[in-house]
Amino acid sequence: MLVRHRGLEPSVDPSAYVAPSATLVGDVRIAAGARILHGAILTAEDGAVVIGEDTVVMENALVRGRREHPAKVGAAVMIGPHAHVNGSTVEAEAFVATGAALFPGSVIGAGAEVRIHGVVQVNTVLAPGALVPIGWVAVGDPATILPPDRHDEIWAIQRELDFPGTVYGVGRDVPMRELMRRQSTFYAAHEDDSPVEASD
Numbered sequence: 001m002l003v004r005h006r007g008l009e010p011s012v013d014p015s016a017y018v019a020p021s022a023t024l025v026g027d028v029r030i031a032a033g034a035r036i037l038h039g040a041i042l043t044a045e046d047g048a049v050v051i052g053e054d055t056v057v058m059e060n061a062l063v064r065g066r067r068e069h070p071a072k073v074g075a076a077v078m079i080g081p082h083a084h085v086n087g088s089t090v091e092a093e094a095f096v097a098t099g100a101a102l103f104p105g106s107v108i109g110a111g112a113e114v115r116i117h118g119v120v121q122v123n124t125v126l127a128p129g130a131l132v133p134i135g136w137v138a139v140g141d142p143a144t145i146l147p148p149d150r151h152d153e154i155w156a157i158q159r160e161l162d163f164p165g166t167v168y169g170v171g172r173d174v175p176m177r178e179l180m181r182r183q184s185t186f187y188a189a190h191e192d193d194s195p196v197e198a199s200d
Contacts, residue, residue, distance in 0.1 A: 002196035006046065006189060009196045022057075024049075025193065027065065031055070031075070044070075046189075052077065052092065061085070069104040069166070080116075088120070091128070100132075104166050114138070121158050122166040 002010045002018075005026030012018055012030040019038040026044035030036060031053040039060040042049045047065040052075035057063060061083045065071040069087030073079065077090050080098040087104030090096060093111045100114040103121050109128030114120055118132035125141040132138045138145045140157045148154075164170050168179055 004194045004196055005044065005192075008044065010042075042071075045186075047071075047087070049073075055079070058083070058098075066104055074110070103163075106138075121154075121161060122163050123161045 001023045003023065003025040008027040010024035010028040013032040015032045016030045016034040018024060018030065018036040021038045022036045022040045024042045028042045028044050028049040030051045033054040034051045035056045036042065037057060037059045040057045042057070042063045044065040046067040047070040049063050049065040049071045051057065051073050054075055055073055055077040057079045058081040060081055061079045063071050063073065063079065063085045064087060066087040071085055071087055073085065073090045074092035076093045077096070079085060079096045080100065082099045083096050084101040085096065086102060088102035088106045088108065090102070090108040091110040094108045095113040096102065096108070097114060097116045097118065099117040101119045102108065102114065105123035106120045107125045108114065108120060109126050109130060111128055112126050112130045114132045115134045117135045119137045120126055120132065121137065121139040123141060124138050124143050126132065126138050126143045130143065132145055136145055136147050137154050139154050144157055146154050164172050164174070170179060
């Protein structure tokens with residue numbers, strides 16, 4: 001399904017494939033030879049989603065573009081099932097495995113691998129060819145890669161990366177009720193969405 005959002009609609013190269021059950025919302029650009037499989041959601045909230053040539057986005061993956069952090073996925077990239085690519089730049093020939101989570105402002109270098117359930121935190125830069133093992137966390141610029149049981153070390157780096165400011169545009173002092181009021185207002189823009197009619 002192609003959906004117009006904030007006055008913009010998806011653009012799909014004629015040689016690309018988008019499964020009937022996939023959803024592309026707003027300023028989503030799909031390059032030649034790309035494959036967007038069943039249940040995948042690519043949503044340009046207020047920033048673009050760009051998918052490069054011959055990239056495959058597997059079933060039920062989410063790719064989200066944001067104003068300050070568009071989602072830019074290079075050529076020949078694999079985005080695995082249930083992966084979460086949120087405002088991240090993924091360079092050519094990278095591998096993002098099942099259930100991996102990439103947060104806004106992160107950069108995945110060319111040929112890097114984020115394995116099953118790996119996490120790349122906000123504003124983290126993963127070097128070309130680097131590897132995040134299964135379930136591990138990359139954090140910082142340049143990335144430090146740590147197992148999840150080393151939470152205190154992860155947090156010592158992460159707290160300086162400004163997660164609330166990067167993801168929500170607020171300081172840490174904003175209470176949850178106020179944060180969610182703002183998020184509710186932001187996502188209300190979807191009330192004006194409309195399906196893009198297929199052309200003959």
